[in-house]
Amino acid sequence: MIEFKGVSKSFGRTVALDAVDVTFATGKITGLFGPNGAGKSTSLKLISGLNRPDRGEVIIDGRDPFYSKVQIAYLPEIDHLYPWMNIRQAASFVSSFYGDWDQERYRELLSFLNLDEEMKLGKISKGQRAKTKLLLCTARRSKYLLLDEPLSGIDILTREQIIQTLIRDFREGEQSIIISTHEIAEVESLVDEVIFLDRGQVRLQGEAEQLREDRGMSLVDIMKEAFRNAN
């Protein structure tokens, strides 16, 4: 379980997170939604231990994120891989850091995602790069999977493949996935729980199905309303 207790984080004068109290449910897929600058990426970085809060605590399974690093697979928004590497080299590089790498799963995902090991990362299309990032993350049997804008700027067919891959390999109950995305409509039937962030604060959180039942609206419309009310 991942908990934020009174977490605040600023970068210079920009407040990214403002005394946030939130829990990310275990064994579920949580959608982290909100406009640009809401604090989504910052939250994921705090969970993955790449950054530390200025105030408050991030607690993963009762401990500091430092101890959970090996259990977390993080897919950042930026292209973090070396462009001169081909997929095989990138896989070898990533797998050397993590004991939960599953070589068979890697091979199987390669073919499912129509990727070729010889492809050089700097030379492939945006969609193929997005799929490669996903491949390198999900070839690990990690307990926590953090995805920062995995669908951004990607064509519809590739997006579908990415979502299919996530559903196929999701170990419900055991694995926890957090997806930060603008494409809320695309992930309506994917997420169990949702957290709406705006300017560093939680506007709304809850179970997707319960919100639909209570309000008779889609997550997209619920979010629009939440932001309209906040302004």
Added chain:
Amino acid sequence: MDFDPARPIYQQIIDNFKKMMIRGELRQGDKIPSQREYAEMSKTNPNTVQRAYRELENLNLVETLRGQGTFVSIHPEQLESIRDEMASAVLGSCIIEMRSLGFNDKEVRDRLEQMQGVKKEAASDDRI
């Protein structure tokens, strides 16, 4: 499989299965996809599918046999009551909607008969 995002998805999964049972597309003893298969086919969260399947079992519409899969276990009386329940739901919302448009109940009945009548006539024209 497209779901209406404004209503709970697990409920729609249940309704889809109910409809297939009422229409006879799924019959007593037929095997339905495993939860994982259904989740992949419909591009839905496996937790949501699990909830729907659990509810279908609670309603005694399906049963899961360990190692074999999930099978339709519906009885004719159940079929009848589900059919009845769904008809009420569809007609109920139709009546509510028509009322909200300002039609009174007699107008709704007349219009319904008219439209069904038109269809019947069209069918007999086809036969000529």
